[in-house]
Amino acid sequence: xxxxxxxxxxxxxxxxxxxxxxxxxxxxxxxxxxxxxxxxxxxxxxxxxxxxxxxxxxxxxxxxxxxxxxxxxxxxxxxxxxxxxxxxxxxxxxxxxxxxxxxxxxxxxxxxxxxxxxxxxxxxxxxxxxxxxxxxxxxxxxxxxxxxxxxxxxxxxxxxxxxxxxxxxxxxxxxxxxxxxxxxxxxxxxxxxxxxxxxxxxxxxxxxxxxxxxxxxxxxxxxxxxxx
Ligand SMILES: Nc1ncnc2c1ncn2[C@@H]1O[C@H](COP(=O)(O)OP(=O)(O)OP(=O)(O)O)[C@@H](O)[C@H]1O
Ligand SMILES: [Mg+2]
Numbered sequence: 001x002x003x004x005x006x007x008x009x010x011x012x013x014x015x016x017x018x019x020x021x022x023x024x025x026x027x028x029x030x031x032x033x034x035x036x037x038x039x040x041x042x043x044x045x046x047x048x049x050x051x052x053x054x055x056x057x058x059x060x061x062x063x064x065x066x067x068x069x070x071x072x073x074x075x076x077x078x079x080x081x082x083x084x085x086x087x088x089x090x091x092x093x094x095x096x097x098x099x100x101x102x103x104x105x106x107x108x109x110x111x112x113x114x115x116x117x118x119x120x121x122x123x124x125x126x127x128x129x130x131x132x133x134x135x136x137x138x139x140x141x142x143x144x145x146x147x148x149x150x151x152x153x154x155x156x157x158x159x160x161x162x163x164x165x166x167x168x169x170x171x172x173x174x175x176x177x178x179x180x181x182x183x184x185x186x187x188x189x190x191x192x193x194x195x196x197x198x199x200x201x202x203x204x205x206x207x208x209x210x211x212x213x214x215x216x217x218x219x220x221x222x223x224x225x226x227x228x
Contacts, residue, residue: 002026007058018044020209031187033197036206042190050156051075084152088162090139092131099127105146114149121145137168157189166228173223195227
């Protein structure tokens with residue numbers, strides 16, 4: 001479970017207030033989308049919930065660990081054991097082939113069955129390809145495989161389809177949902193696209209650094225049912 005209480009975050013010695021009094025709760029296995037316009041603080045909130053960044057004030061408990069009290073070193077260890085990330089940019093290592101990029105994720109926890117994950121993402125024929133030889137959608141699928149090879153308890157995604165066209169974007173979202181069904185990890189996805197938010201169980205709407213609405217989505221749509 002992720003439980004945030006009265007989180008605040010500012011930059012430039014308090015001049016830029018980015019997050020104002022954020023409280024939320026995310027259950028184990030839940031799929032939550034953080035939705036809001038550009039600059040509303042979505043990425044900053046995700047970075048704090050995942051232990052990439054520290055809040056200025058407030059309390060943050062993730063899987064029974066109090067992140068607000070952890071040192072940078074402890075946060076690194078927490079991320080290694082608990083979380084995985086997928087971003088809009090692919091961040092694959094350019095000099096490593098697909099297998100070795102994914103292995104790198106797997107090696108963090110010594111997972112030997114990473115090949116199964118590669119197969120389930122439909123990129124087994126690309127095992128020995130280099131990142132530059134892949135399309136954007138394929139590169140993002142390698143990123144998903146690398147993230148999941150870590151067997152994360154929580155998967156954080158920041159605009160994972162932001163660089164993809166509609167067809168490829170839907171495919172990638174569909175792959176992500178299939179993996180979620182299989183492994184049951186908690187999923188927190190940032191997007192500015194209201195259509196994508198209809199896939200989630202819970203939609204947290206942000207504006208100007210605040211949560212303005214939390215919606216329980218009764219009918220979760222598939223990647224092929226939503227608008228784009
Ligand atoms: N390191 C930083 N230093 C100063 N200001 C920052 C920093 N990071 C973010 N901000 C500011 O905080 C605000 C929120 O940024 P954030 O990246 O969280 O927004 P976002 O909702 O993810 O936007 P987008 O949809 O464009 O990615 C913005 O005004 C941004 O300029
Ligand atoms: Mg952002």
